Amino acid sequence: MTSQKAFVRENTATVTPALVPEIQLNLANETCPIWLQAPEYFSKLGISEPFWAFAWAGGQALARYIFDNPEIVSEQTVLDFGSGSGIVAIAAAKSGAAHVIASDIDEYAEAAIEINAKINKVDIEITRENLIGIDKNWTTVFAADVHYENNMSLMITTWLKSLVGSGSKVFIGDPQRIFLPKNGLERVIKYSKKTESRLEDTDLQNAQVWRVL
């Protein structure tokens, strides 16, 4: 974990996501070399693409929604599935959740979440367990920007619907990706923000939160 944390620190800068000024995260920005690398660069290093280095539009939308509606996490046990930088988990922890679990299968995401939780002075449990199909009675479950591949998207949606069936509240953050099946989902809010950043701009104009029914 020491070398993963060093890699995260060396390739990011501490910045504030456009929709969520309450949070600071170590992320790639236009001046960081990691932003300019092709996928082959990461496969040569033997690591996954650094999804943890970006505050994805779905994550920003969910984090914004949590800060504006803290009652959805207040005193709850919260899972942030596919946490990446930890943006949604951090928003939940800062908004009064009793216990927050951030899940991500990528060890560099684990390092990034640990670093970002510390910057924001919150306690978050981090797990790399693949939780798809598992139910640990979380009261609120968030999944932001995880519907980017068709098969994975279908598996995640089936699982999230089963969690609702067992009594969890489930919210999805998404920038209008084609792989998000809308059947059984209700759109809660859409954020549209124009930014100067090439990294964030297009998706942040379509950043949406959905509730799984």
Ligand SMILES: C[S@@+](CC[C@H](N)C(=O)[O-])C[C@H]1O[C@@H](n2cnc3c(N)ncnc32)[C@H](O)[C@@H]1O
């Ligand atoms: C596009 S990123 C979104 C990160 C963050 N939620 C956000 O909105 O900024 C998707 C994340 O899901 C993680 N992921 C993919 N499959 C996963 C799984 N089965 N369990 C946990 N995390 C997973 C990836 O490692 C990646 O960090």
